[in-house]
Amino acid sequence: MRRRFSYVTAEEAKEKIANALSFHVVASETIPIDDAFNRVLAENIVSPFNIPPHDISHFDGYALKAVETTDASVQNPVYFTVVDRLYPGQTPTREIRSGEVCYVTTGSFLPTGVDSIIAVEATKTVNNDQIEVRSKVSLHEHLIPKGSDVEKDQILFKKGHKLRAQDLTMCAALRIGNITVFKKPVAAFICVGDELTDDLDAVAEGTVVNSLRYAVSALIRGSGGEPIYLGIASDDVAAIKEKIDEGVSQADLVLLTGGSSKGTKDVTSEAIDAVGKPGVIVHGLKRKPGRVSGFAVVHGKPVVLLPGLCHSLVVGFYTFVLPLIQVLSGLSDAEKRWVLRAKITQQLSFRRFIPFEQVTFVHVTKTQRGYRADPFVGDSSSFSVLARANAFIINPPQKTTVKTGEEVEAHLLPGFFTLNDLF
Amino acid sequence: MRRRFSYVTAEEAKEKIANALSFHVVASETIPIDDAFNRVLAENIVSPFNIPPHDISHFDGYALKAVETTDASVQNPVYFTVVDRLYPGQTPTREIRSGEVCYVTTGSFLPTGVDSIIAVEATKTVNNDQIEVRSKVSLHEHLIPKGSDVEKDQILFKKGHKLRAQDLTMCAALRIGNITVFKKPVAAFICVGDELTDDLDAVAEGTVVNSLRYAVSALIRGSGGEPIYLGIASDDVAAIKEKIDEGVSQADLVLLTGGSSKGTKDVTSEAIDAVGKPGVIVHGLKRKPGRVSGFAVVHGKPVVLLPGLCHSLVVGFYTFVLPLIQVLSGLSDAEKRWVLRAKITQQLSFRRFIPFEQVTFVHVTKTQRGYRADPFVGDSSSFSVLARANAFIINPPQKTTVKTGEEVEAHLLPGFFTLNDLF
Numbered sequence: 001m002r003r004r005f006s007y008v009t010a011e012e013a014k015e016k017i018a019n020a021l022s023f024h025v026v027a028s029e030t031i032p033i034d035d036a037f038n039r040v041l042a043e044n045i046v047s048p049f050n051i052p053p054h055d056i057s058h059f060d061g062y063a064l065k066a067v068e069t070t071d072a073s074v075q076n077p078v079y080f081t082v083v084d085r086l087y088p089g090q091t092p093t094r095e096i097r098s099g100e101v102c103y104v105t106t107g108s109f110l111p112t113g114v115d116s117i118i119a120v121e122a123t124k125t126v127n128n129d130q131i132e133v134r135s136k137v138s139l140h141e142h143l144i145p146k147g148s149d150v151e152k153d154q155i156l157f158k159k160g161h162k163l164r165a166q167d168l169t170m171c172a173a174l175r176i177g178n179i180t181v182f183k184k185p186v187a188a189f190i191c192v193g194d195e196l197t198d199d200l201d202a203v204a205e206g207t208v209v210n211s212l213r214y215a216v217s218a219l220i221r222g223s224g225g226e227p228i229y230l231g232i233a234s235d236d237v238a239a240i241k242e243k244i245d246e247g248v249s250q251a252d253l254v255l256l257t258g259g260s261s262k263g264t265k266d267v268t269s270e271a272i273d274a275v276g277k278p279g280v281i282v283h284g285l286k287r288k289p290g291r292v293s294g295f296a297v298v299h300g301k302p303v304v305l306l307p308g309l310c311h312s313l314v315v316g317f318y319t320f321v322l323p324l325i326q327v328l329s330g331l332s333d334a335e336k337r338w339v340l341r342a343k344i345t346q347q348l349s350f351r352r353f354i355p356f357e358q359v360t361f362v363h364v365t366k367t368q369r370g371y372r373a374d375p376f377v378g379d380s381s382s383f384s385v386l387a388r389a390n391a392f393i394i395n396p397p398q399k400t401t402v403k404t405g406e407e408v409e410a411h412l413l414p415g416f417f418t419l420n421d422l423f
Numbered sequence: 424m425r426r427r428f429s430y431v432t433a434e435e436a437k438e439k440i441a442n443a444l445s446f447h448v449v450a451s452e453t454i455p456i457d458d459a460f461n462r463v464l465a466e467n468i469v470s471p472f473n474i475p476p477h478d479i480s481h482f483d484g485y486a487l488k489a490v491e492t493t494d495a496s497v498q499n500p501v502y503f504t505v506v507d508r509l510y511p512g513q514t515p516t517r518e519i520r521s522g523e524v525c526y527v528t529t530g531s532f533l534p535t536g537v538d539s540i541i542a543v544e545a546t547k548t549v550n551n552d553q554i555e556v557r558s559k560v561s562l563h564e565h566l567i568p569k570g571s572d573v574e575k576d577q578i579l580f581k582k583g584h585k586l587r588a589q590d591l592t593m594c595a596a597l598r599i600g601n602i603t604v605f606k607k608p609v610a611a612f613i614c615v616g617d618e619l620t621d622d623l624d625a626v627a628e629g630t631v632v633n634s635l636r637y638a639v640s641a642l643i644r645g646s647g648g649e650p651i652y653l654g655i656a657s658d659d660v661a662a663i664k665e666k667i668d669e670g671v672s673q674a675d676l677v678l679l680t681g682g683s684s685k686g687t688k689d690v691t692s693e694a695i696d697a698v699g700k701p702g703v704i705v706h707g708l709k710r711k712p713g714r715v716s717g718f719a720v721v722h723g724k725p726v727v728l729l730p731g732l733c734h735s736l737v738v739g740f741y742t743f744v745l746p747l748i749q750v751l752s753g754l755s756d757a758e759k760r761w762v763l764r765a766k767i768t769q770q771l772s773f774r775r776f777i778p779f780e781q782v783t784f785v786h787v788t789k790t791q792r793g794y795r796a797d798p799f800v801g802d803s804s805s806f807s808v809l810a811r812a813n814a815f816i817i818n819p820p821q822k823t824t825v826k827t828g829e830e831v832e833a834h835l836l837p838g839f840f841t842l843n844d845l846f
Contacts, residue, residue, distance in 0.1 A: 089629030165641035172634035206512030211595035218588035423761035
């Protein structure tokens, strides 16, 4: 018996998914920091020590206790004995007592017993080991306190943080050479359709090159996942089921492209239900293109049904797969979508026949005054529209016109744009 | 004899570099499209055929020549003979002649001799192979012309274009399975300093962990290059020269960190000049931090001198290395820098003692009304300032104050920010 479509909004779909799937992140692994660029932390990074580890001199001068200079003046010079000399990198061993100072250069670690520096030029050497001070020194003058850059036990980067270049240097400075990050979510995908071929030289009548697999693979990578292509399945329940079984056993999520509309051959949802419970929980999205997208859970793993036309596929991916990969990645801000406001350069009109959101692909570029969005209207299978676009707008169902110059929200999909377009 | 610094502006440096270095891109390689995501095209991609390859029906109906229905009306029905039936994927073989039509479904390729479709419901079947038409059909009605998506011989993606997800699908649809892309520029880097160690467990007095190497490596990756770390060189002309020789022979560009200031131990520029001509062509940048950056050319290859303090290093990288990697990458828009306008949240004051640009690290975040930039003031060696920042502003020499709320240009460095901060 064929399942009837039941269209839901993206919001409703999200709620159904949250109810059916106990989201979890993928396993973590410990790796050297040199491999950790762009990875997501699976632990908090806590500073094991202070940076700087000691108070440090910011000047060439003498380290002393400021209070001992309180009464110093030209009329009443105060004398100190130089009992030690410290250079950068040397660990202080001798404590400085009352009436004593320690010679230091810029960057020297300070010994205990001192709290301020007087610059060499503000003193007068009386003899080899005695100096004269004729003015009051302020507390902490010319001194960089220990821990003023990084404090011991401070949380520097939280679990869920994506590591940037400078973060890795911070870890190394703290002598943290290995860190625990989340594994990249593995997304297996299957392309369904009797007509499909992966042989670009195939000439047999009725064959269609499975060109979408390349976009799917790149979109998974762009979203932070690791793609595994499981190949083409014919429009046959058993064949599709076999590949889903394979995907569920190997990957963190499984995607199916094609075979998800209402045609007589659309057996993908039947195949999913045959794999396990609860099976298909969302099938039909109030968003066009992309309306035949769906979401299933089998053996606790998410399975996404993506349409077989390229525009629809991109919208389905954005709606269901991107958030999923980001949640599984352990990103603390996995909910964040990339949206920018842009002025549309051409009027858009939508029919109001159904309560669906309508997606229009646009090319967003930066101008002197914000962003502009050039819309492209074309069939859902138009490759050239996608090639010209770098974003899309989602028009709400009740709105039938977007006027020229009107501001719209352009949605960005990782893998689908380059930053040179936007900055 | 020690070379004197000669400070130049970033613009002047650019000109000197352009004069000394004949910029070239790195070699190209032919790879399968599945590996081509984010790579830069080294050839134009030209469409080898039309998409669609034939005129296509956009409806279930009959393909005919519109002119033959010119006089059709209820009073004057016109009759046609159905001589063929075509379904999607089938290649038409029979030409349709006057008085004939061909049954087609949505997506069918059209045979020669027709130019329009009449929908099934607008016709009446008279007998098995004859239909009655009672209204005029417009030219090209319900027809998708061949080449309307992609036209044969059209340039789709130009040399220098960075490949996105949808571009790969376009290539596959055109049955282009392998494409020629530029190799990623290989950047070898050497860290100079007697005090440095790569052993994070080293405890010897005076040793400093070479933490910068991790930032350098990630910044190279973020910029589109491939890093090779050649290790630490001591402050010794021969030792540095040996590593530069190694770098020049293996890589497209060589970076040196540290050993580039005016201290007695700064022998990096001497080592470079010992490697080959013309040697150091820029040493000293009117930008702080970063002022001890430099640029050299030896054996026709660029060698960049980067300062050894982390803030200075980031600025030097942005000024000299990022543009270099992007040019070598073959990117058509290699000149493009990523800059956004943000409102500073705290007043900045600069001393006017020298005609230098002053760099301040900031954290940029999106707000309801544009971007805000929170500035961080700290020593050039502060790791925590860098960890909190995701961009920087470059203040011109003559400007001594940036008022709270003033709009500034924030510069983004790949590898140094995440998009979640910005959208």
